[in-house]
Amino acid sequence: MTDAVHYEKLGDIAVLAIDNPPVNALGQAVRQGLKEGMSQAEADGAKAVVIYGEGRSFPAGADIREFGKPPMEPHLPDVCARIEASPLLVVAAVHGTALGGGLEVALGADYRIAVPAARVGLPEVLIGVMPGAGGTQRLPRLIGAESAVDIIASGRQVGAQEALELGIFDRLEEGAPREIGLAYASELVEQGAAPRPIREMPNPVPIDFDAAYEATLKKGRGQLSPAVAIRGVQAACELPFDDGMKRERDLFWELMETDQRQALIHAFFGERAVSKLPELEGVAPREIAHVAVIGGGTMGAGIATAALLSGLDVTLLEMNAEAAEAARERITSNLSGALKRGKIDEAKLAHLTETALTLATDYDALAQVDMVIEAVFEDMSVKKQVFEKLDATCKAGAILATNTSYLDVNEIAASTSRPEDVIGLHFFSPAHVMKLLEVVVADKTAPDVVATGFALGKRLGKVSVRAGVCDGFIGNRILAVYRAAADNMILDGASPFQIDAALEDFGFAMGPFAVADLAGLDIGWAVRKRKREEGLPANARDPHFADRLCEAGHFGQKTGKGFYVYEKGSRGRKPNEEVLEHIAADREAMGITPREFSDEEIVRRYMAAMVNEAAMVVGEGIARRPLDVDMTLLYGYGFPRHQGGPLKWADLQGLSGLLDDIKHYAAEDPVFWKPAPLLEELVAEGRTFDDLNKEET
Numbered sequence: 001m002t003d004a005v006h007y008e009k010l011g012d013i014a015v016l017a018i019d020n021p022p023v024n025a026l027g028q029a030v031r032q033g034l035k036e037g038m039s040q041a042e043a044d045g046a047k048a049v050v051i052y053g054e055g056r057s058f059p060a061g062a063d064i065r066e067f068g069k070p071p072m073e074p075h076l077p078d079v080c081a082r083i084e085a086s087p088l089l090v091v092a093a094v095h096g097t098a099l100g101g102g103l104e105v106a107l108g109a110d111y112r113i114a115v116p117a118a119r120v121g122l123p124e125v126l127i128g129v130m131p132g133a134g135g136t137q138r139l140p141r142l143i144g145a146e147s148a149v150d151i152i153a154s155g156r157q158v159g160a161q162e163a164l165e166l167g168i169f170d171r172l173e174e175g176a177p178r179e180i181g182l183a184y185a186s187e188l189v190e191q192g193a194a195p196r197p198i199r200e201m202p203n204p205v206p207i208d209f210d211a212a213y214e215a216t217l218k219k220g221r222g223q224l225s226p227a228v229a230i231r232g233v234q235a236a237c238e239l240p241f242d243d244g245m246k247r248e249r250d251l252f253w254e255l256m257e258t259d260q261r262q263a264l265i266h267a268f269f270g271e272r273a274v275s276k277l278p279e280l281e282g283v284a285p286r287e288i289a290h291v292a293v294i295g296g297g298t299m300g301a302g303i304a305t306a307a308l309l310s311g312l313d314v315t316l317l318e319m320n321a322e323a324a325e326a327a328r329e330r331i332t333s334n335l336s337g338a339l340k341r342g343k344i345d346e347a348k349l350a351h352l353t354e355t356a357l358t359l360a361t362d363y364d365a366l367a368q369v370d371m372v373i374e375a376v377f378e379d380m381s382v383k384k385q386v387f388e389k390l391d392a393t394c395k396a397g398a399i400l401a402t403n404t405s406y407l408d409v410n411e412i413a414a415s416t417s418r419p420e421d422v423i424g425l426h427f428f429s430p431a432h433v434m435k436l437l438e439v440v441v442a443d444k445t446a447p448d449v450v451a452t453g454f455a456l457g458k459r460l461g462k463v464s465v466r467a468g469v470c471d472g473f474i475g476n477r478i479l480a481v482y483r484a485a486a487d488n489m490i491l492d493g494a495s496p497f498q499i500d501a502a503l504e505d506f507g508f509a510m511g512p513f514a515v516a517d518l519a520g521l522d523i524g525w526a527v528r529k530r531k532r533e534e535g536l537p538a539n540a541r542d543p544h545f546a547d548r549l550c551e552a553g554h555f556g557q558k559t560g561k562g563f564y565v566y567e568k569g570s571r572g573r574k575p576n577e578e579v580l581e582h583i584a585a586d587r588e589a590m591g592i593t594p595r596e597f598s599d600e601e602i603v604r605r606y607m608a609a610m611v612n613e614a615a616m617v618v619g620e621g622i623a624r625r626p627l628d629v630d631m632t633l634l635y636g637y638g639f640p641r642h643q644g645g646p647l648k649w650a651d652l653q654g655l656s657g658l659l660d661d662i663k664h665y666a667a668e669d670p671v672f673w674k675p676a677p678l679l680e681e682l683v684a685e686g687r688t689f690d691d692l693n694k695e696e697t
């Protein structure tokens with residue numbers, strides 16, 4: 001027996017305890033241990049076997065770290081088949097999360113008991129594969145094709161009560177998994193219950209699989225795994241069990257070979273690695289119980305909402321009573337959304353709005369708070385005034401954070417006598433919904449202040465990324481460049497509508513011009529005006545078509561018109577043909593003869609611009625690792641998860657070909673296209689961005 005599975009015989013019942021912390025993933029040693037444990041139980045003359053997980057969970061899946069490596073025997077499908085084929089009664093006793101291979105092992109058992117807090121699911125599609133150890137064959141036989149498709153194609157976790165109602169669990173019982181498993185197994189043995197292999201259950205009734213496949217592919221914006229997994233369930237309906245297993249295996253391996261699988265697994269480990277920084281090891285964060293937010297506009301109210309929902313006391317400072325009341329309304333409206341979605345109840349809503357939230361119009365109210373997050377107008381002189389006042393008012397040790405999206409955090413910090421307490425916390429709007437938080441570390445920020453930024457991010461349920469100081473930090477700096485690449489393509493002949501469509505096909509939730517309409521065109525307008533004042537690089541192109549929209553009062557969705565026209569009552573968008581006239585005027589003024597762009601070229605140029613700037617951001621140390629950029633784009637900019645983030649995408653495309661393209665574009669427009677030194681270095685050394693991730697983590 002391996003160390004990963006402990007065997008014990010208690011009277012008629014053998015117990016197999018899986019012990020592979022932290023989540024009892026089904027690595028080779030666990031698989032081997034389960035197989036040997038079954039043989040041992042049979043050899044020992046046991047009547048029943050109980051399988052459970054030590055520690056926090058029943059197995060939470062196959063060991064994802066083994067993916068992409070040569071498979072090692074025994075294979076999981078064979079282990080599940082071995083359990084199912086045993087003449088002994090096998091009981092799975094589930095607690096924690098029985099996910100993926102974990103649920104497949106449980107489906108190999110004859111009976112399943114769980115604690116009420118347990119959860120089950122087949123989340124393989126979320127990492128680009130599909131159940132590969134009988135999940136698509138046994139689950140539909142047990143609960144029907146429709147419910148199985150829902151669970152398998154969504155990858156969602158199912159609570160114990162729902163799993164009981166569906167028939168996945170036979171019984172729920174409070175207690176330790178070992179104890180409830182043993183009691184249930186004894187009862188079944190006493191009753192003389194018979195084994196109940198799922199493979200012998202009849203084929204489930206089919207649904208319209210072609211329709212489900214198409215709808216799922218469309219919903220996933222090109223992500224293959226959920227759709228392909230549906231074909232596995234189809235096989236359960238149409239084929240004998242063993243043929244269905246073979247079909248499942250073939251589909252599984254097809255997905256295993258895809259770039260999407262690599263991209264999604266990169267995202268899985270990336271989102272866990274992103275907040276693990278060697279510099280913070282052993283650094284304790286400061287205590288935060290009470291935060292203040294300055295400014296109650298959309299952003300400030302969103303930040304206050306997120307903080308309240310995480311259990312923090314919040315003081316919101318506004319300029320006057322009227323503005324404070326408007327801020328209260330925004331926060332209450334955000335929290336009512338949380339109430340509607342069942343995240344909080346009425347009593348909690350009342351507590352948050354009446355007790356936990358305080359409105360203030362005087363800086364004195366901030367004297368005792370542990371942290372201040374400033375979300376006022378994006379203007380350096382305004383920010384400096386705020387920080388001077390905070391410096392004069394706040395207690396020693398209070399963290400002074402700015403939510404600026406572009407401005408120099410070092411300069412803001414220098415306006416106080418305590419720059420070590422100043423940090424950037426860049427939230428994304430709406431701040432109580434968007435998962436990204438850029439923790440912007442200025443030159444003098446103290447390590448425990450950085451640690452507190454990350455601790456706050458975790459408390460608010462955010463994916464926190466460390467960023468250095470530069471114009472736009474990680475995300476907005478890269479955005480400015482790929483958006484400029486899109487604008488250049490427009491000047492050269494593409495339309496905003498074609499660009500949006502091409503990028504939505506690539507997998508973005510929205511193309512850049514639809515995003516600009518959503519965010520408000522006035523934001524970009526203000527940035528362009530500032531950059532023009534600061535002075536553009538010599539010979540840089542400076543299109544004005546978006547300015548023309550703003551000058552006419554068209555700021556996007558909020559005014560009903562921008563790049564698109566938004567009609568009241570209809571959720572769709574229609575191209576705003578007026579934009580084409582503004583674009584034509586720009587082309588004429590610049591003497592450009594428009595040419596055709598293929599969708600493929602649009603994606604290639606847009607991505608090349610994104611990757612090149614991302615490589616600069618990593619090369620300059622603004623982002624510590626390529627994965628930090630990838631997580632920023634995934635969580636803050638709608639980058640399709642199944643493409644892994646720009647730098648993972650670049651690795652998968654091949655860096656050398658991408659660099660060749662960038663050089664080719666640079667020959668046409670050397671002002672905009674300048675190959676990033678880091679990209680050139682990696683190509684010269686035959687390495688990838690992911691190699692850098694591995695060095696750093």
Ligand code: COA
Pocket residue numbers: 022023025060061062063064065097099100101123124127272
């Ligand atoms: N294989 C390998 N490692 C795994 C794993 C798996 N299937 N599932 C989790 N881990 C690791 C995580 O990487 C993390 O490692 P770290 O501490 O070195 O960062 C550790 O286990 C704890 O996981 P974490 O996600 O931080 O804990 P959690 O309590 O928030 O969530 C789970 C636990 C199981 C819900 C979550 O990890 C999960 O969804 N895992 C993947 C499940 C899955 O996809 N299974 C199907 C695989 S085919």
